[in-house]
Amino acid sequence: MEKSLKAAGELFTDYLRRYKLRRTAERYAVLEEIYTCGGHVEAETLFQELKKRYRVSRATVYNTLELLLECGLILRHRFEKGPAQYEKAYNVPFHGHLVCSDCEKVEEFTDSRLNDLIAVAGETFRFAVEHWNLYLYGRCKHCQLKSAQTGKKSV
């Protein structure tokens, strides 16, 4: 956790140096928040959290998110509903997402066949895959149980 933030920070520094971009406190603050909040965050939440501790603007948050995406330190998801969500990507195994249509909670899963399948698809189409997303939508364990108890199919 703590460790992956440190390593990510160093990679971020390398990236900023390489492209002659400035190392500002705000940029590292955004990185830290994503790496320590645990899970998925949306830009607005990120901004509200950071505002408690720093003087930051939404513009900077969005600007920094763009940089972090570019250097591969974070991932962005646009699920069916709501604003985009961000998660740390460094030292995290590739995974798919299970998104519950009822409670909106997101679970993650891995499958060894996923990477192979994606590599094959890329080769078949001579497509240079940079990143990918697999989203499964439906009802999670808890919401199925909940509706079974009340006898209702959905809210």
Add this chain to the structure above:
Amino acid sequence: MEKSLKAAGELFTDYLRRYKLRRTAERYAVLEEIYTCGGHVEAETLFQELKKRYRVSRATVYNTLELLLECGLILRHRFEKGPAQYEKAYNVPFHGHLVCSDCEKVEEFTDSRLNDLIAVAGETFRFAVEHWNLYLYGRCKHCQLKSAQTGKKSV
């Protein structure tokens, strides 16, 4: 093509009847446009096209898209950039999407292992999968060739 529109129209009629919703010309117009435009369309394009032939509003387009999603006759995608895109779903095999970050074009691919993989993930988590999306982002064949010729890595 023509045939799947007809079948989809009948399923839409069944759905509207079942839920005591009204069969309006506008609703069928939206369905037809999606089934005949071939590929992915965004709501605004749909609206602009329909406006040429009918008196419709954006509100009706969005409202109808919601209905068509609900009865499974269309699919909705939120790729990394841009507004949501819609595609017909009736009589179309499940497929993943290859999205080019350069030219924004979308290719489709199928893999027999996909359905199995998704079923397994669902069972493992006792998650009732309703639908899913697999998006691969990167550079398509043509854009790779294009940058190899100019010697530039990207635009």
Add this chain to the structure above:
DNA sequence: TTTGTTGCAAAACGTTTGCAGCCTC
């Protein structure tokens, strides 16, 4: 000192909503 980056506010964008009138049933 230079100029990339910031905070702020306004604008842009896609989508949703409120409402009076229309048209399906």
Add this chain to the structure above:
DNA sequence: GAGGCTGCAAACGTTTTGCAACAAA
């Protein structure tokens, strides 16, 4: 005839942009 659905326009929430002030190099 009743009320679900419509077009229109205004409102909404998220993201982007323009700009003067600031601070990293």
